[in-house]
Amino acid sequence: MMTKLIVGLGNPGAEYRNTRHNIAWETFDNLSFAQNLRWQSKYKGEMATTEIEGEKVIFLKPQTFMNLSGESVAPLANFFKIPVEDILVVHDELDLNFGTIAYKDGGGLAGHNGLKSIAQCLGKQNFKRLRVGIGRPVHGSVSNWVLSGYHGEDAEFLESYLKGAAKAVEAYIEKGFQSAARTYSKKKII
Numbered sequence: 001m002m003t004k005l006i007v008g009l010g011n012p013g014a015e016y017r018n019t020r021h022n023i024a025w026e027t028f029d030n031l032s033f034a035q036n037l038r039w040q041s042k043y044k045g046e047m048a049t050t051e052i053e054g055e056k057v058i059f060l061k062p063q064t065f066m067n068l069s070g071e072s073v074a075p076l077a078n079f080f081k082i083p084v085e086d087i088l089v090v091h092d093e094l095d096l097n098f099g100t101i102a103y104k105d106g107g108g109l110a111g112h113n114g115l116k117s118i119a120q121c122l123g124k125q126n127f128k129r130l131r132v133g134i135g136r137p138v139h140g141s142v143s144n145w146v147l148s149g150y151h152g153e154d155a156e157f158l159e160s161y162l163k164g165a166a167k168a169v170e171a172y173i174e175k176g177f178q179s180a181a182r183t184y185s186k187k188k189i190i
Contacts, residue, residue: 003056005082006169007073009091009114011147012063020134021146023162024090025061027132030166043079045072052173058082067113070121077122087127088172089118090165092146096133098154099190101165103172103181104129128177130184132165157190164189 008024016022028034037048037059045062058080062072077087085106091114096102106126109115119125137145150158168189172180 001054001056003058003080003082003086004173005058005060005073005077005080005087006173007060007062007069007087007089007118009066009069009089010061011065016147018149019147020092020150021066023092023132023134023165026162027090027165027169028059028061030162032166032170034166043072043076045076047076055173057173062114066117068117069114070117070119073118074121084122084124084127087122088130088169088177089115089127090130090132090169091115092134093131094134094136094142094146096131096135096186097188098133098135099157099161100133100186100188101168101184102131102133102186103168103177103184104131105177105181128172130165130168130172161190 008028010016010022010025033050037050039046039048043060044064045060048059050057060072060076062069064071091112095110105128109119109125118127134146168180168184171183
């Protein structure tokens with residue numbers, strides 16, 4: 001049986017809930033089968049396992065804080081012998097506008113501390129990514145922006161955005177990376 005690992009990046013703690021940096025965790029909460037996932041604390045993270053069409057799928061929300069995410073991902077991947085190319089990391093993306101998502105196969109780390117940590121701990125960076133656009137701040141610092149909540153139109157459309165991003169994750173599980181990447185290539189979903 002094939003095993004896929006889907007990692008959602010975020011920061012633990014109530015003060016980070018509903019912030020742009022945690023959009024991946026909120027995407028997991030919007031999966032059509034989210035209520036069936038049983039989360040347990042393992043590998044410095046929250047982990048849930050399910051079986052979909054004969055494949056084992058492990059979801060992981062590292063609880064290490066963003067810049068140490070690899071300390072959760074690498075031990076789990078090593079234990080379950082999951083090849084790096086079978087890992088999908090869902091993360092917030094400054095270089096895509098809010099409402100736009102894109103799949104990416106390996107490549108650069110775009111200055112994202114969570115991705116840097118995973119690449120460092122795995123020793124490779126050819127894992128797959130689902131980039132969930134949060135846009136860049138018009139003014140002010142990037143770190144304040146990613147740790148802020150949603151306002152105006154972003155807040156209004158957040159729920160439908162999260163549901164759309166969750167559908168993109170399900171497309172990856174059901175149809176594989178290439179098909180999902182074709183469907184969601186810098187796709188505006190709200």
